[in-house]
Amino acid sequence: MSALAVRAFMRSLSDGLNRLVTAVSAFLVVTMFTISLIGIFHKFVFGSPLSWAFSINRLILPWFAMLSLTVAFKAGDHIAMTVLVKRLPRAARRAVDTFNFLMVVFFSVALAWYGYAFFVGSNQFFMVSDLLQVSGRWSAAAVPICGLVFCVHLASGLTLVDHGEFGTEDPS
Numbered sequence: 001m002s003a004l005a006v007r008a009f010m011r012s013l014s015d016g017l018n019r020l021v022t023a024v025s026a027f028l029v030v031t032m033f034t035i036s037l038i039g040i041f042h043k044f045v046f047g048s049p050l051s052w053a054f055s056i057n058r059l060i061l062p063w064f065a066m067l068s069l070t071v072a073f074k075a076g077d078h079i080a081m082t083v084l085v086k087r088l089p090r091a092a093r094r095a096v097d098t099f100n101f102l103m104v105v106f107f108s109v110a111l112a113w114y115g116y117a118f119f120v121g122s123n124q125f126f127m128v129s130d131l132l133q134v135s136g137r138w139s140a141a142a143v144p145i146c147g148l149v150f151c152v153h154l155a156s157g158l159t160l161v162d163h164g165e166f167g168t169e170d171p172s
Contacts, residue, residue, distance in 0.1 A: 007157065014156035017149060018074045021067050028064040032057050055128040062139045066146035073104075074153050105154055111147025119144055 001009075039053030085096050122136035 010152070010156040014074065014153050017152055018071060021149060022071050025064055025067045025071060028060050028067070032060050032064065035060075052128050052132070055126060059126060059128070059134055059139055062142045066142040067149070070146055070149040070153065073150065101154075104150070108147050108150035108154055112144050112151060113147070115140070115143030115145075115147050 035053050035056055039050045042053075043049045085093055088096065119137055119140040122140040124136035125133040126136060126139075128134055
């Protein structure tokens with residue numbers, strides 16, 4: 001398999017994964033909003049809060065937050081100092097882009113590696129209701145999965161972190 005074929009496959013994988021993660025994130029935010037509305041309705045109509053509404057939202061929030069990070073990164077909506085970097089000479093810009101890329105790779109691998117250890121070490125249970133307990137691993141799993149999604153996006157190309165100096169712009 002040629003390098004161009006591998007790159008095209010990785011870009012396709014990254015794009016497909018991003019669509020899936022975007023759909024899951026949208027579902028999670030709608031679910032959290034719906035649960036919150038049900039809890040508010042229950043509080044005002046029946047005078048008492050639902051015991052499980054806050055707990056369910058607390059279990060969903062880490063997934064939504066971590067997955068949303070990957071969507072923002074893929075879209076290029078992450079925090080960047082593009083205005084400052086573009087004012088640098090070409091060689092300095094290339095150095096900053098290389099440093100940026102390496103830091104994002106380090107962060108992504110660290111999320112996956114240490115996130116897995118966090119996941120394995122999570123042995124707490126969250127009380128959702130009197131009858132329902134959810135393992136802390138449910139929330140902890142969001143961390144290494146986010147790291148792996150970041151790694152897939154990074155493997156799809158440098159265009160996610162550079163300022164056009166690597167020559168990796170999409171030719172289309």
